[in-house]
Amino acid sequence: MSELIQDGSYVYIFLDAKRTWIRKVQKGESFHSNKGVIAYDDLIGRPFGIKIESHSGKVFQIHRPSQTDIQTSLGRNTQIIYSKDAGIILVEAGIGGGSRVVEAGTGSGALTWVLSEAVGPTGQVYTYELREDMFNSAMKNLERYASMDRITMHNKDILEGIKEENVDAVVLDMATPWLVVDVAHRALKPSHFIASYSPTIEQVMKTSKALGESSKWGMIKTLEVLQREIMVRENKTRPTTWMIAHTGYMTFARSMAIE
Secondary structure (H helix, E strand, O other): OOOEOOOOOEEEEEEEOOEEEEEEOOOOOEEEEOOEEEEHHHOOOOEOOEEEEOOOOOEEEEEOOOHHHHHHHOOOOOOOOOHHHHHHHHHHOOOOOOOEEEEEOOOOOHHHHHHHHHHOOOOEEEEEOOOHHHHHHHHHHHHHHOOHHHEEEEOOOHHHOOOOOOEEEEEEOOOOHHHHHHHHHHHEEEEEEEEEEEOOHHHHHHHHHHHHOOOOEEEEEEEOOOEOOEEOOOOOOEEOOOOEOOOOEEEEEEEOOOO
8 A cells, every 4th residue: 555645744856866855744835946836735645656746837756755865865064974885884784673783973863864774663773972063963853854762862972981782783983983993892792893984094094903903803894885877878878977986985893702
C-alpha cells in the first residue's frame, strides 16, 4: 500500500537536478518558487512519487526524502560527510541495527542522522561536540528529521573521556583524531572498529602513526572513495563533466583485546 503524504510530512520537491527543495507540508499553506506555487492541500492524502503542476503549469515531482536528500539539505557551518563516504563508514565499521556508536564531533549533525537511521530503534548514537554553537545548530537540524530517542548529545570535549562503555564503534570527524585513539579504545568492545574521517593526508598520517605505534589496534587501513555519475543518452552515453572526487580519507582500525 502506498505511503500517503500527511499534514506535517516532509517532501522532496524535484524540478531538475539543480532545483530541489525539502519542505514540511502544512495544511492551508503553499510552496512558492519562481516556477510557480503548489498548494500543500493538493498533496495531502496523495502518495509520494506523484507529479503535480504548479499554478504556472510547471511540472514538479513530489517524493519521500531519501537519506541523501536530507543529509545534503541540512543547514551546516562545517563540511558534511558525503553519502559515498558515510556508506563506507557504516559497512566497514559494521554499524547496523542495534549498534551503540560514539561519534565526535557532531558538526551539522548530518552523519549523526545517518548513524541514527542505521542503528535503528534498538541502537543508540552518542555524539560529542565541543563547540556550543555547533552543538545547538546540530540539535536544531536533528530535531527536524531524526528520531531523537536514538541520539544522546554531549556538549563536551571527547578528549576529556567517553562516558559510554562497550560500544560497537567509534566514528571521528574532527581536526585531531590521533589524540583520541586511547580514549576510543577504552570505550570500544574488543575487535570492534574506530573510523576516522579526515580531509587531509597529513591528518591521516598522524592518525595512522598513533594507531600503528600502539599495541591496542590492528588491521589499520585508509580508503578514499570517488563518485562519478554517468550521463545516459542514446548514442551519447558518457561520464558527466564533473564528479565528486576527493572529499576525505577514511582510516579504520580494529581494537585489540587487553589480556
